[in-house]
Amino acid sequence: MDRLRAGSVLGAEGYVFELERRGYIKAGPFVPEVVLDFPDAVRELHREFLRAGADVMVALTYYAHREKLRDVGREDDLEAMNRQAVRIAREVAREGDALVAGNVCNTWAYDPDDPATKQTVRAMYAEQLGWAVEEGVDFVISETNDYLGEALIALEVIRELGLPAMVTLAPTQPDQTRDGYRYAEACRILAAEGAQVVGLNCDRGPQTMLPLITDIREAVDCAVAVQPVPYRTDAAAPTMETLRSPDGERAFPIALDPFGCTRFEMAHFALQARELGADYVGICCGAGPHHVRAMAEALGREVPASKYSPSMDLHPMFRADVAAKDAAFLHSWTA
Numbered sequence: 450m451d452r453l454r455a456g457s458v459l460g461a462e463g464y465v466f467e468l469e470r471r472g473y474i475k476a477g478p479f480v481p482e483v484v485l486d487f488p489d490a491v492r493e494l495h496r497e498f499l500r501a502g503a504d505v506m507v508a509l510t511y512y513a514h515r516e517k518l519r520d521v522g523r524e525d526d527l528e529a530m531n532r533q534a535v536r537i538a539r540e541v542a543r544e545g546d547a548l549v550a551g552n553v554c555n556t557w558a559y560d561p562d563d564p565a566t567k568q569t570v571r572a573m574y575a576e577q578l579g580w581a582v583e584e585g586v587d588f589v590i591s592e593t594n595d596y597l598g599e600a601l602i603a604l605e606v607i608r609e610l611g612l613p614a615m616v617t618l619a620p621t622q623p624d625q626t627r628d629g630y631r632y633a634e635a636c637r638i639l640a641a642e643g644a645q646v647v648g649l650n651c652d653r654g655p656q657t658m659l660p661l662i663t664d665i666r667e668a669v670d671c672a673v674a675v676q677p678v679p680y681r682t683d684a685a686a687p688t689m690e691t692l693r694s695p696d697g698e699r700a701f702p703i704a705l706d707p708f709g710c711t712r713f714e715m716a717h718f719a720l721q722a723r724e725l726g727a728d729y730v731g732i733c734c735g736a737g738p739h740h741v742r743a744m745a746e747a748l749g750r751e752v753p754a755s756k757y758s759p760s761m762d763l764h765p766m767f768r769a770d771v772a773a774k775d776a777a778f779l780h781s782w783t784a
């Protein structure tokens with residue numbers, strides 16, 4: 450809360466997407482088995498985001514819940530996976546000045562029409578976050594919530610554990626949660642129930658997520674989070690799930706590359722988000738360290754990875770004094 454009061458907090462997520470691209474997570478189930486199987490890969494990605502300026506190391510416990518682990522036959526590894534994910538995040542956070550966030554997400558077990566599922570979801574959050582608290586987290590992010598009802602269960606569990614809560618909704622629908630609350634109204638309720646940070650994450654790119662933030666900012670007094678995916682969503686395809694290739698194929702989730710935002714677009718987003726009054730500015734699935742560094746620098750920071758930020762004035766072809774023999778190359782580059 451002190452950091453939020455002092456200025457924007459920069460978040461970096463999308464661990465599952467990035468580690469899938471690197472060959473450590475299976476697309477489809479998207480379960481973070483990498484935490485136990487290749488902990489160094491997780492450590493390295495945390496470190497890359499840390500060097501790029503992320504203020505928070507989010508433990509990779511996304512989808513590390515009972516329902517999902519059962520799908521891949523690793524239910525017995527549930528506790529070890531959750532504990533180790535927090536330990537790795539803590540270890541890297543200490544290499545810099547980052548906070549550690551425990552993490553829970555939508556469970557796919559919640560059904561607003563079946564009250565019995567509330568207990569199932571609550572038990573899943575309680576065991577995951579119980580382990581996270583024992584390993585040591587500063588706060589908890591409950592994210593990609595489709596239902597306000599499910600988000601409220603997470604919030605209740607987090608509050609019972611005595612931790613600050615950041616709760617964000619997945620804006621997959623035009624203007625409301627799957628249980629029928631407009632996003633701003635859902636955020637207002639979450640704030641009233643004690644969430645310290647509310648907002649949106651995932652699914653939408655900057656262009657289609659930012660317009661929703663204005664209403665949320667007006668609806669709450671607490672801190673607002675905005676963590677879009679770095680993909681060029683627009684009015685015709687407002688979410689990454691609706692993006693289509695030129696031949697009509699669905700691009701989500703593993704053919705989104707042609708829609709990727711550049712680092713410059715994400716830097717621009719960070720500034721826009723701050724102007725709209727967002728406090729926790731971040732990035733979700735599809736994020737790379739180059740995006741995060743550009744966002745950090747746009748927000749006026751110099752970060753460890755800034756040492757290697759671009760210096761195109763040192764490029765043989767873009768420098769002021771291009772050698773005559775090299776200048777000829779430029780004709781073919783501009784043809």
Ligand SMILES: [Zn+2]
Pocket residue numbers: 463650651652678733734
């Ligand atoms: Zn995401």
